[in-house]
Amino acid sequence: MSKKIPEIPSASLADIAFMLLIFFLVTTTMDVDSGLERKLPQWVPPEELQDDQQIKERNVFVVLVNRNNELLVENEYESLDNLRERAKEFMANPYDDETLPEKEPQEVQFFGEVMITKGVISLRNDLDTRYGMYIAVQNELVAAINELREELARQEFGKSYGDLDKDQQDAIREVYPSRISEAEPKKVGGS
């Protein structure tokens, strides 16, 4: 060896390492599993199944999706864009319309006695309905209820629904229950 090689200073190594680490931490997107959360109804054996005749017609918001992915809402054609508004109107029934669902007074924390809707959204689909369409419809219905809750939260507590504490969220959920029923598959004549 002709000359001793000077040692490369490694003091900055930590800095470089941290820089890289932070770079990667910021840029990578972890894939988070997310989706529409739903609760299925309890299984009832077919022989015990009764027709739900006790629910009055004005209390049910029937959404049908046919094999061509078209929507039939309360017996009329509807586009997906209007579904959210229709569902909101149904669940809220602000003017106590005769054709929209009945309400029932109920005691709720923070709110006192409020009129709570008895409305149920019933979603039926054909065997050949596209799954994407089905999810889009479900999404609109869930969005309708979420929007109502959000509006109520802003009006009552002046905060977004997500920022409320658990009791307040529960109270709001009681006022606007999420009653979306994915109907029993049954044969509906024709298609």
Add this chain to the structure above:
Amino acid sequence: MSKFRKKGGKELPPISTASLPDIVFMLLFFFMVSTTMREVTFMVEIKLPTATELTKLEKKSLVSYIYVGEPLAQYQRTFGVSSRIQLNDQFANIGDIQDYVIAEREARSEEERPHMKTSLKVDENTKMGIVTDIKQELRKSAALSINYSSRQRVER
């Protein structure tokens, strides 16, 4: 040019490799932390539908997955092109779902069982018939919490 030549006269100092292990370890740790292990290999093609009202799936260990979609090209010879169900690493029939749910439940401890969820990863072009059948099977096996897996839609 002559400017560069002047320096080249000396012997090239070897690069110190003392920091190499640190860098390697750092990368290793990074990948270890960030990768989410996928336990199954997809045998079906899945393009998830889009939605806006999403809920995040927490506690991955409590989630069991059901995949539905068209078989990938290499399986189409044996399994055809129509939508199939995939449980774990194999194609399954509707009748296998109850056994699958029971097996998944057995694998969890007693106190975790009520919080179990089933995530349905279904291709958006699947027909609802197969999904309805799956839902009925899930109801029969009392796995009522489900999550329709979907991607975040970008608002227009």
